[in-house]
Amino acid sequence: MSMIPLHSHRFSKRDLVYRGRLRQRRAIFGLVTILSILGLLGLMASALSPGGLEAIDWVLIALFATTLPWTVIGFWNAVIGLAIMRTARDATALVAGDLKGLNSKAPITAKTAILSCIRNEDPVRVMRNLEVMIENLVATGSADRFEAYVLSDTNWDDLIAEEEAAVSRLKAHWAGRFSITYRRRSENSGFKAGNIRDFLERWGDDHDFALVLDADSYMSAETILRLIRVMQANPNLGILQSLIAGLPATSPFARVFQFGMRLGMRSYTIGSAWWQGDCGPYWGHNAAIRIKPFKQHCDLPKLPGNGPLGGDVLSHDQVEAVLMRRAGYQVRVIPVDGGSYEENPPNLMEFMRRDLRWCQGNMQYGRLIGLPGLKLLSRVQLVLAMLMFIGSLAWMSFIFAAGIALPHLGTGIAPLPGLTLMATILTMIFAPKFATIIDVLVRKDLARAFGGRLRMALSSIIDILFSMLLAPIMAVAHSIFIIGLFFGRRMGWPAQRRSAHTVGWGEAAVRLWPQTLFGAAGLTWFYNLSPELILPSLPVLVGPLIAVLFAVATSVEPWGRRTLTAGLWRTPEETAPSADLRELGLPALAVRAGDDRRPALITAGKPAEDVSRAA
Numbered sequence: 091m092s093m094i095p096l097h098s099h100r101f102s103k104r105d106l107v108y109r110g111r112l113r114q115r116r117a118i119f120g121l122v123t124i125l126s127i128l129g130l131l132g133l134m135a136s137a138l139s140p141g142g143l144e145a146i147d148w149v150l151i152a153l154f155a156t157t158l159p160w161t162v163i164g165f166w167n168a169v170i171g172l173a174i175m176r177t178a179r180d181a182t183a184l185v186a187g188d189l190k191g192l193n194s195k196a197p198i199t200a201k202t203a204i205l206s207c208i209r210n211e212d213p214v215r216v217m218r219n220l221e222v223m224i225e226n227l228v229a230t231g232s233a234d235r236f237e238a239y240v241l242s243d244t245n246w247d248d249l250i251a252e253e254e255a256a257v258s259r260l261k262a263h264w265a266g267r268f269s270i271t272y273r274r275r276s277e278n279s280g281f282k283a284g285n286i287r288d289f290l291e292r293w294g295d296d297h298d299f300a301l302v303l304d305a306d307s308y309m310s311a312e313t314i315l316r317l318i319r320v321m322q323a324n325p326n327l328g329i330l331q332s333l334i335a336g337l338p339a340t341s342p343f344a345r346v347f348q349f350g351m352r353l354g355m356r357s358y359t360i361g362s363a364w365w366q367g368d369c370g371p372y373w374g375h376n377a378a379i380r381i382k383p384f385k386q387h388c389d390l391p392k393l394p395g396n397g398p399l400g401g402d403v404l405s406h407d408q409v410e411a412v413l414m415r416r417a418g419y420q421v422r423v424i425p426v427d428g429g430s431y432e433e434n435p436p437n438l439m440e441f442m443r444r445d446l447r448w449c450q451g452n453m454q455y456g457r458l459i460g461l462p463g464l465k466l467l468s469r470v471q472l473v474l475a476m477l478m479f480i481g482s483l484a485w486m487s488f489i490f491a492a493g494i495a496l497p498h499l500g501t502g503i504a505p506l507p508g509l510t511l512m513a514t515i516l517t518m519i520f521a522p523k524f525a526t527i528i529d530v531l532v533r534k535d536l537a538r539a540f541g542g543r544l545r546m547a548l549s550s551i552i553d554i555l556f557s558m559l560l561a562p563i564m565a566v567a568h569s570i571f572i573i574g575l576f577f578g579r580r581m582g583w584p585a586q587r588r589s590a591h592t593v594g595w596g597e598a599a600v601r602l603w604p605q606t607l608f609g610a611a612g613l614t615w616f617y618n619l620s621p622e623l624i625l626p627s628l629p630v631l632v633g634p635l636i637a638v639l640f641a642v643a644t645s646v647e648p649w650g651r652r653t654l655t656a657g658l659w660r661t662p663e664e665t666a667p668s669a670d671l672r673e674l675g676l677p678a679l680a681v682r683a684g685d686d687r688r689p690a691l692i693t694a695g696k697p698a699e700d701v702s703r704a705a
Contacts, residue, residue: 108188112367116467119166119365126162130514131155136507146495153491156484159477163362165518170364171357172525176532182426185363189422191323198232198315200298200322202378207285209243209278211305213256215588216240219308221260222673224268226311233268235318239293241285242274250274282374283390283406290385297381304375306433306588308337310670313429317378320424328384328419329411331370331377332430333359338664338671338678340651341436341590343644347560348434349659350523350553352427357525359425368420369467374407376430380419384410387417393457398450398580405451408475409458412468416461428662436590437645438563438637439601445564446571447581449479453572482568486608489630493615496623512626520554541660549659559633559640566605566634590677593645595638602637609635654681 134154138147171181178184186192204223208216220238227233240257244250257272264270273292280287286302294300299321301314309332317330333355336348363370388410393400403409411421435441455472517524527550530536531543540546571579599606612631616623633640643649653659663671664682672679 108367112365115365115367119170122166123159123162126166127155127158130158130162130511133507133511133514137504137511139507140504146491149491150488150495153484153488156477157481157488159474160481161515161518163474164358165521167359167361168354168357168521168525169361171359171361171522172529174360174364175357175525175529181360182424185360186422186424189320189324189327189424191319191321192316192424194319194323196319196322198235198318198322200235200318201296202236202299202301202318203289203293203297203381204236204238204301204303205286205289206238206240206303206305206307207243207282207375208240208253208305209282209285210246210249211244212588213249213253216305217256217260218674219306220303221263222670223309223311223314224260224264224270225673226670227314228264228268230311230315232315237269237271237297239289240270240272241289242272243278243285244274245276245278280390280402281404281406283403283410287389290381294381294385300379300381300384302375302377302379304432306337307375308431308671308674309376310429310668313426316424316426316429321378321380324420326418326420327422328380328414328417329372329377329421330379331372331421331423333423333425333427334373334376334430334432335428335661335663336434337431337674338661338667338676338682339434339436339590340647340654340678340681341644342646342650342653343437343441344434344590345650345653345659346549346553346556346644347441349549349661350557351434352661353526353530353550353553354522356425356427357529358522359423363423363425366467368422369415369465369471370411370421370423372407372411372414372421374410376432383414383417383419387419388413391458391461393454397578398575399454399457403451403454403458404581405448405454405475408452408455408471412461412464412472415465415468416463431663433588435586436588437593438560438641439593439597439645440587442564442567442601443581444586446567449568449571450575450581452476452479453575479568479572482565483572485562485565486569489612493612493619496616496619520557523550523554523557539662539665541657541665545657545660553659556644558629559636562630562633563602563605563637563640566608570604590647590650591645592647593641595642598638598641602641605634605637609633609637651681654678 131151131154134151135143135147138150143151174181174184182192204220206216206220220240224233224238227236242253244253253274254272257270261270261272271293273289275285275288278284286300289300299318301309301317303309313332317332321327321330335352335355336344339345339348390403390406390409390413392402395401414421435444452475455476459469459472527546530540530546537543537546541549571581609631612627613624613635616627616631654664664678667679667682
């Protein structure tokens with residue numbers, strides 16, 4: 091892996107103007123972020139100042155400071171995003187207008203490999219999505235510039251035969267019209283990054299670009315062609331990420347979660363694209379990569395040691411992005427809402443399993459921050475990726491330390507700074523959601539797409555309550571897991587159960603008893619200190635206290651189906667689903683239409699069902 095950028099830049103006058111403007115934006119964003127953090131720390135110190143600041147107060151301030159970067163950055167991303175959404179005719183053009191080919195209809199001349207990366211997944215579900223993508227690409231007349239590769243790391247004997255049969259049916263149907271290659275590795279070396287690396291070594295030189303998909307990915311032909319046209323027109327572009335939304339779902343957990351993500355991601359991504367520019371995010375799927383520099387510069391290092399932070403890098407995407415930037419290529423996101431989808435976890439157990447894998451992977455970044463040649467912003471992004479989870483541990487430590495410190499605070503907490511700080515933090519945390527809610531409610535067409543203003547408002551209120559319950563539950567899980575990493579605990583890359591299914595009371599109790607214990611102990615402790623402390627402690631403690639009930643209740647699919655018919659947490663894809671989404675045979679769209687029939691698929695030897703088993 092080369093440590094020296096080898097890419098030769100050719101910047102036009104327009105590019106140079108953009109780069110100058112981008113430096114100004116980053117300077118402004120960095121300044122307001124730092125000033126905001128200092129202001130919040132000042133408020134915290136003022137709240138703790140009666141009687142003077144003692145050692146425990148400085149501990150609280152340090153822990154609080156650790157939680158702030160993500161909160162403050164999210165707030166300013168939302169503010170910038172809302173300002174752009176409300177004042178610009180075309181928000182995408184404003185933040186990514188320098189990307190040539192963004193709105194063009196230029197012919198597709200580059201050769202692109204579509205990579206469907208799977209491991210122990212239901213083959214019917216995977217082939218269903220791939221089949222519809224192929225069908226719609228063929229309809230555009232550009233299919234001769236694409237080839238599909240099903241890159242399997244499946245190692246369950248009972249799935250291998252089904253997977254091979256499903257791929258064979260797909261290949262036979264498209265024989266002579268669309269090239270499909272199937273490859274299965276017997277070992278999952280390097281995880282998904284190793285799977286893609288194997289493709290690059292075998293077939294990478296035959297293609298210009300690769301469209302990277304997860305097992306649950308779906309992208310419309312229009313979105314795929316937009317990504318490829320932009321890549322064709324911009325030789326300095328190494329990775330181009332699409333904005334990803336959740337596919338319509340029937341699980342209550344998935345429905346409210348992806349509704350909230352849909353709200354938060356729009357303003358957040360527009361705001362972050364405004365200042366990140368060519369050093370943007372890569373989420374590992376639903377993105378186009380330029381194969382030659384990716385193959386040459388983005389091979390992941392193997393970390394020393396056999397512990398949970400050694401060996402292969404789990405969270406490969408952010409590392410590949412910073413390596414691409416080190417090589418001199420841009421990493422960009424197109425903040426266009428719609429046309430790029432994934433399935434969200436159907437319940438809390440699956441969400442937690444996925445999140446803890448990300449947690450372990452992000453903690454490995456501590457060994458990569460010092461890689462030679464990385465750009466400063468890239469190093470900051472690696473640190474922020476770690477703080478995403480370390481912040482949870484800091485919050486839990488803050489609550490614990492505050493509980494210990496309260497009996498010794500003497501004159502107590504200054505009420506005005508304390509209340510101001512609490513209100514400010516809550517506003518900042520929910521700012522990305524608030525920004526998009528405001529934008530949707532003032533635009534009649536958008537409000538209608540989300541089910542109307544009344545449904546939108548009610549759905550948003552429930553989503554905020556849902557988020558307030560979920561956040562401390564996950565913070566406890568992150569904290570326990572991070573501490574466990576020092577004792578050899580690891581997550582690995584287990585298979586995911588993607589279909590809606592009810593979580594049993596026993597399973598929830600076994601997995602979530604630490605959260606329940608934390609909530610009960612916390613409420614008891616604060617009540618014994620002073621009954622008046624119960625109310626301000628509820629936002630942190632009630633979620634963990636009812637974690638078992640929360641996990642079970644949000645997994646009951648019949649309840650999710652009722653919210654579908656009632657219009658709660660409705661997304662634009664449910665209000666007016668496109669023709670290609672209807673072809674996917676999604677149960678949520680069938681319920682929405684009052685029709686449980688699904689279209690017949692070439693790949694389906696049986697109805698699609700979730701055959702994966704979570705480790």
